[in-house]
Amino acid sequence: MLYREAGDFKTSYVADSQTFPIRFDRYGYYFLLGFAFLVMPLVINDYWANAIVVPFLIYTIAALGLNILIGYCGQLSLGTGAFMAVGAYGCYKLMTAFPELNIIIVIVFAGFITASVGVLFGLPSLRIKGFYLAVATLAAQFFLIWLFTRTAWFYNYSPTGMISAPTREVFGFPVTGPRASAVSMYMICLCFLVVCAWLARNLTRGSLGRQWMAIRDMDIAAEIIGVNPLMAKLTAFAVSSFFIGIAGALLFAVYLGAAEAGEAFGIDKSFLVLFMVIIGGLGSIFGAFAGAFFLIVGPVLLKLLLVNGLGWPTDLAAHLEIMIIGALILVFLILEPHGIAALWRTIKEKLRLWPFPY
Amino acid sequence: MLDTQAASGQDGYITPDGRKIGGVAMEMRNITLRFGGVVAIKDISFDIRWGEIRAIIGPNGAGKSSMLNVISGFYHPQEGEVIYKGYRRPKMRPYQVARMGIARTFQNIALFEGMSVLDNIMTGRLHHMQANLFQQALWWGKASREEDENRAQVEKIIDFLEIQHIRKTPVARLPYGLKKRVELARALAAEPSILLLDEPMAGMNVEEKEDMCRFILDVNDEFGTTTVLIEHDMGVVMDLSDRVVVMDYGKKIGDGTPDEVRNDEEVIKAYLGVAHE
Numbered sequence: 001m002l003y004r005e006a007g008d009f010k011t012s013y014v015a016d017s018q019t020f021p022i023r024f025d026r027y028g029y030y031f032l033l034g035f036a037f038l039v040m041p042l043v044i045n046d047y048w049a050n051a052i053v054v055p056f057l058i059y060t061i062a063a064l065g066l067n068i069l070i071g072y073c074g075q076l077s078l079g080t081g082a083f084m085a086v087g088a089y090g091c092y093k094l095m096t097a098f099p100e101l102n103i104i105i106v107i108v109f110a111g112f113i114t115a116s117v118g119v120l121f122g123l124p125s126l127r128i129k130g131f132y133l134a135v136a137t138l139a140a141q142f143f144l145i146w147l148f149t150r151t152a153w154f155y156n157y158s159p160t161g162m163i164s165a166p167t168r169e170v171f172g173f174p175v176t177g178p179r180a181s182a183v184s185m186y187m188i189c190l191c192f193l194v195v196c197a198w199l200a201r202n203l204t205r206g207s208l209g210r211q212w213m214a215i216r217d218m219d220i221a222a223e224i225i226g227v228n229p230l231m232a233k234l235t236a237f238a239v240s241s242f243f244i245g246i247a248g249a250l251l252f253a254v255y256l257g258a259a260e261a262g263e264a265f266g267i268d269k270s271f272l273v274l275f276m277v278i279i280g281g282l283g284s285i286f287g288a289f290a291g292a293f294f295l296i297v298g299p300v301l302l303k304l305l306l307v308n309g310l311g312w313p314t315d316l317a318a319h320l321e322i323m324i325i326g327a328l329i330l331v332f333l334i335l336e337p338h339g340i341a342a343l344w345r346t347i348k349e350k351l352r353l354w355p356f357p358y
Numbered sequence: 359m360l361d362t363q364a365a366s367g368q369d370g371y372i373t374p375d376g377r378k379i380g381g382v383a384m385e386m387r388n389i390t391l392r393f394g395g396v397v398a399i400k401d402i403s404f405d406i407r408w409g410e411i412r413a414i415i416g417p418n419g420a421g422k423s424s425m426l427n428v429i430s431g432f433y434h435p436q437e438g439e440v441i442y443k444g445y446r447r448p449k450m451r452p453y454q455v456a457r458m459g460i461a462r463t464f465q466n467i468a469l470f471e472g473m474s475v476l477d478n479i480m481t482g483r484l485h486h487m488q489a490n491l492f493q494q495a496l497w498w499g500k501a502s503r504e505e506d507e508n509r510a511q512v513e514k515i516i517d518f519l520e521i522q523h524i525r526k527t528p529v530a531r532l533p534y535g536l537k538k539r540v541e542l543a544r545a546l547a548a549e550p551s552i553l554l555l556d557e558p559m560a561g562m563n564v565e566e567k568e569d570m571c572r573f574i575l576d577v578n579d580e581f582g583t584t585t586v587l588i589e590h591d592m593g594v595v596m597d598l599s600d601r602v603v604v605m606d607y608g609k610k611i612g613d614g615t616p617d618e619v620r621n622d623e624e625v626i627k628a629y630l631g632v633a634h635e
């Protein structure tokens with residue numbers, strides 16, 4: 001009976017169109033934010049940060065970005081890995097060229113660089129649709145990775161061909177490089193995620209978000225009621241790539257510390273983020289969180305359960321883990337093709353009427 | 359009884375029910391549209407006046423929908439020109455035409471199925487929202503202000519078309535009749551100068567048709583919206599419209615008031631059919 005909207009009347013359009021219209025949701029969200037900012041920094045340790053929390057935060061940003069492109073604008077892309085690489089290499093070049101520049105600004109600029117590259121590779125979307133567009137973005141994936149591994153300028157002619165992040169500080173705390181602590185890594189990723197999620201929510205609730213969804217649902221009708229398809233698709237590519245670029249920059253600078261394009265940002269990364277978006281739920285901000293949680297945290301929890309809980313040997317657990325995650329993905333998609341977000345929505349709708357559903 | 363001579367004058371005319379019809383809003387001049395060898399529209403001219411309800415009728419495949427597609431910029435005629443608000447309209451993309459104040463509904467509903475009714479109608483108000491990408495991303499200044507102002511306008515249309523109860527419902531869940539009404543709402547939300555309706559009553563039952571007729575008349579009455587209508591239900595067309603264009607095989611075979619058209623020999627032969635005794 002806690003969860004209900006009866007009696008919760010809205011008296012203005014502002015109140016009616018807010019993000020969490022139901023009071024219980026709103027308090028839950030404040031609680032989560034408080035927990036993430038105040039409690040987590042106190043309890044987080046290196047293992048939890050490296051194995052679960054930091055990759056979860058970073059991939060959620062990437063999933064948010066891809067969700068805008070696929071889930072909101074309906075443009076299929078398989079170039080996520082390459083766009084993350086653009087963010088990473090952009091970040092690296094800026095870090096080494098301007099050592100004084102604050103790392104936060106560097107990462108945001110890496111996002112802008114990726115946005116412009118995204119627009120460039122989004123141009124084919126004006127002519128081709130669906131799977132054909134996916135193939136065109138696949139070309140972006142291979143071309144960009146090839147470019148980054150073959151052009152020595154991008155990795156500053158380092159003999160290993162790797163890029164490695166020098167130490168940079170925010171408020172005196174090193175967030176990149178070998179001296180970065182778990183807490184500072186966690187905090188910078190969390191801040192970026194919260195801001196990105198807020199931006200994504202704003203963009204998708206307003207006029208631009210509706211234009212994207214109109215293009216997704218019926219592009220001809222969208223054009224006839226006045227959506228400029230060129231602008232709508234290219235802004236979707238730009239915004240999506242911006243988020244993906246930030247995720248790539250964070251992944252390289254904060255999480256990995258050193259990276260090589262082909263290895264860290266290969267096609268498997270594209271698919272990983274794509275699966276997150278599909279499993280989490282297309283066209284939903286919450287879906288990005290849910291999908292990243294499922295694919296990043298799920299395997300680790302499963303491993304903890306099998307190895308530490310049931311005492312199975314590690315190699316057996318590792319294989320079983322892949323099989324179980326694969327099976328779970330199938331089960332999920334059969335039960336709820338629209339992803340975890342849709343499942344969550346159904347639960348909430350049921351909960352609203354509970355315990356008197358008539 | 360209306361005199362056609364008066365209708366072709368410059369200053370408009372007064373309808374039998376007392377509405378004042380203005381000057382020419384849009385004029386189609388010698389439009390010819392071909393798809394390869396097929397001639398969909400052959401040398402058709404007619405005009406649309408401010409404030410009138412103009413119907414286009416004709417058998418299936420006569421080129422009515424093609425005509426509407428020419429008006430909304432979806433097809434570009436090989437010959438002829440469209441004069442809008444006194445100027446020859448250059449070749450335009452559909453979204454540019456929409457920005458000039460022409461809104462339309464579709465024969466087979468073209469709503470955005472994944473969005474709620476409210477979002478669908480809000481999409482119609484696109485041109486009334488100017489906030490740029492960054493303002494929207496930060497929900498700053500213009501972005502949030504515009505959203506609320508336009509929401510207020512949309513709510514007026516929702517009230518007007520009596521769809522308050524389904525405001526937040528995803529369009530995919532609605533029955534057919536309501537979808538048609540939401541589509542009208544989306545077109546109206548743009549506050550168009552000319553509203554194009556492609557078979558607004560197709561597939562509706564009697565009650566829904568009556569509702570829709572009432573809405574079309576009310577829209578014309580209250581907002582003075584010029585309406586171009588394609589419809590097969592002759593009762594509806596004859597009751598609603600001020601003037602009717604009749605097409606057959608891409609040619610214009612009749613143009614005039616409902617009464618004139620109804621008694622025209624050629625129109626009866628081609629479309630209305632002869633009453634068998």
